[in-house]
Amino acid sequence: MSNVLLKATGLSMRFGGLLAVDGVGLTVNEREIVSVIGPNGAGKTTVFNCLTGFYKPTAGEILYKGNPIQGLPGHKISQLGVIRTFQHVRLFKEMTVIENLLVAQHRHLKTGLLAGLFKTPAFRRSESEAMDRAAHWLDRVKLTEFANREAGNLAYGQQRRLEIARCMVASPDLLMLDEPAAGLNPNETKELDELIVSLRDDDGISILLIEHDMKLVMGISDNIVVVNQGRPLATGTPQEILQNPDVIKAYLGEE
C-alpha cells in the first residue's frame, strides 16, 4: 500500500455568489501521477489555487504528509515541497535559461547576506551545488545547449520544459502542472509525457496534473479525478474513468 502524500477532502471555494469548487476531494500517493480533468470552467485551476495557497479555501481540509496546510500562504506550502507551474508560461524571459534556474534556487540557498558579501566557503559550496543542480536539470529537460540563451527566445515547448526544470531545482515531493501540454505539438507532447513519467519513476516524486489532452492523461495517470461544474464527478484509474457513464455523458461525450 503506498503512502498518502496529499489528501484533500470537501474542498470548496466561493467567489461571491459563485461556488466555483464544491466538495472536491482528491488523494495523491507517493510516486503517483494523478490528473484532474473536466470541462472548461469546471474549477480545476481553482482547486490548484486552493492546494497551493493562492486561495484560502472556503471549506475543506488539505493534509500534506499528514499535516493540515489549508489556508497557509503559498510560500510556506512551496517550502514544504509542493511546487507548481501555471497555465501560462511564467519565466523570467529576459534572463538566460541557466539564470532562470539559479534564481529559482535563491530562496533555498542556506546562506545569508553576510556569507554572500564575504563569499564564505559555505556560500561558495552552496553556489556550486546550485549550479550542479541547474546543470543536472538542464540536461534532464534537454536544454543544455540553450543554457545561455534568453528564456524568451526558446521555442514554446522548450519554455514549458524549462518551467518544469525550474520547479525541479527546488526538489519538490509534489509537482503540480497546470495544463503543461497546452500549445505543444505532438513531438513536444511526447517529450513531456516521457519527462513526467521519468519524474515519477526515476526521481520518485508525485505529480498532480491538470490537462485537457486526453491521450496524455490516459497514458500516464495512475488515477484521475473528474470535476464537473465545481463538483466531484468520478475518481478512478484511466480504465475506470473511460468506462464511467457519468463521465462519458458530462465530459468525454462532448468531445
Ligand SMILES: Nc1ncnc2c1ncn2[C@@H]1O[C@H](COP(=O)(O)OP(=O)(O)OP(=O)(O)O)[C@@H](O)[C@H]1O
Ligand atoms: N478569482 C476568481 N474570481 C471569481 N471567479 C473565479 C475566479 N477564479 C475562477 N473563477 C470562476 O470559477 C470557475 C472555475 O474556474 P477555473 O479556472 O477553476 O476552471 P478550470 O476548470 O480551471 O477551467 P479551464 O479548463 O478553462 O482552465 C469559473 O466559472 C471561473 O470564472
